[in-house]
Amino acid sequence: MPKKDITAHQRTRRWHDGLAAINAATAANKVPGVLATHGKKLDLDMAGYNGLRSTSAVDAALFTIIGADGFDDQKLLASVFDPAVALRASIEAAIDKVNISETADILGDVLVDNALLLTLDLDDYNLLSEANQESVHDTVFAGLPYDDETKVKTAFDAAVAPLFEAQAIAAVNAATAETMGATITTYAAALGLDLTDYAALEEAKKGVVHTAMVTGQPYADKAAIKTAFDAAVLAAQAIAAVNAATAETMGATITTYAAALGLDLTDYAALEEAKKGVVHTAMVTGQPYADKAAIKTAFDAAVLAAQGE
Numbered sequence: 001m002p003k004k005d006i007t008a009h010q011r012t013r014r015w016h017d018g019l020a021a022i023n024a025a026t027a028a029n030k031v032p033g034v035l036a037t038h039g040k041k042l043d044l045d046m047a048g049y050n051g052l053r054s055t056s057a058v059d060a061a062l063f064t065i066i067g068a069d070g071f072d073d074q075k076l077l078a079s080v081f082d083p084a085v086a087l088r089a090s091i092e093a094a095i096d097k098v099n100i101s102e103t104a105d106i107l108g109d110v111l112v113d114n115a116l117l118l119t120l121d122l123d124d125y126n127l128l129s130e131a132n133q134e135s136v137h138d139t140v141f142a143g144l145p146y147d148d149e150t151k152v153k154t155a156f157d158a159a160v161a162p163l164f165e166a167q168a169i170a171a172v173n174a175a176t177a178e179t180m181g182a183t184i185t186t187y188a189a190a191l192g193l194d195l196t197d198y199a200a201l202e203e204a205k206k207g208v209v210h211t212a213m214v215t216g217q218p219y220a221d222k223a224a225i226k227t228a229f230d231a232a233v234l235a236a237q238a239i240a241a242v243n244a245a246t247a248e249t250m251g252a253t254i255t256t257y258a259a260a261l262g263l264d265l266t267d268y269a270a271l272e273e274a275k276k277g278v279v280h281t282a283m284v285t286g287q288p289y290a291d292k293a294a295i296k297t298a299f300d301a302a303v304l305a306a307q308g309e
Helices: 008-023 029-039 047-052 056-067 075-098 102-115 125-126 130-142 150-176 179-189 194-199 202-215 222-244 249-261 266-270 273-285 292-308
Strands: none
Touching: 008 056, 008 075, 008 266, 029 056, 047 075, 056 075, 056 202, 075 102, 102 130, 125 150, 125 179, 125 292, 130 150, 150 222, 179 202, 179 222, 194 222, 202 222, 222 249, 222 292, 249 273, 249 292, 266 292, 273 292
C-alpha cells in the first residue's frame, strides 16, 4: 500500500525549524551549513545544490532575502532557491563548454551562444572585423581552462579591448566628412569621447566637427583623436555662440571663445571701450559665419578698422 502523503499542517511543522534557521543566518557563508542540516526537510533541491562547484551565488541570493524581511514560508524560500540553483548550474555548464572547446573556432561559437550566462558584452565584439573576432577566439582559447565565469569574462574583455580600440582609430582615419558622425558615435566609448556637447549641436555645427576631424587625419592614437574632437566641438560651439551674439554680448563671447577660434586679443584688449563697441557691431553685422576662419577674418578686420578710427 503506497505511503500516505503528509498533511499540509504536518509539512508546515516540518518546515518550521528550517525556516527559522535560514532566517537566523548572519552571513551568506552561513547558509551552506543551515542547508546541510535543514535543506532536505525544507523540500529543496539539495541534489542540485550539492552538485554545484560553487554555491556562493545561491547563498548570496538567499541572504539578500534574509537580510531584508526574511522568508515567511517554504514557498518563498523555494521560489528563490530553485531558480538560483538552476541558473548557477547553467552557468557552470557554460563554463564547462568553454573549457572543453577543442578549437578556437568552436570556442567562438560557445562564447557567443552563452554570452548571457557568462555576462559577456558582445556590443564591441560584434563590431569587430571577422579577422579580429578570430583573434579574440585565439586569445581566449590560449587561456583555457577557466575556473569561473569571471575569469572567462576578464579574458574575453582583455582580448576585445585593444582590437576594438585599434579598429576605432582606423575607422576614424578612414572616415569621410559624410561618415565621420556615425564613426564617432559607434566608437565613442573605445576612444574616450564624451558626446554630450556634440549631441547638443545642431546638424550644421556637427558637420563643422566632422569636417575638422577629417582635416586632422590621420591620427596616431585615441588621445590624438580625443584632443581633435574636443577642439572641434568647442570650435563648433564657439561659432554658434558668435552667430547668436548681440552687440551687447559679443565682447564676452569673443573673450570666452578666443582660443577655440584662434583669435589674438592683444590689439582688441588695447582698444578703449567705445572702439571695442565698434568691433562688436561689425561682428554682428557679419553674422552668420560659416566657420572659425571666417570669424577670425572678420574679427581681425574689425579690430584693424577700430584702430584706424
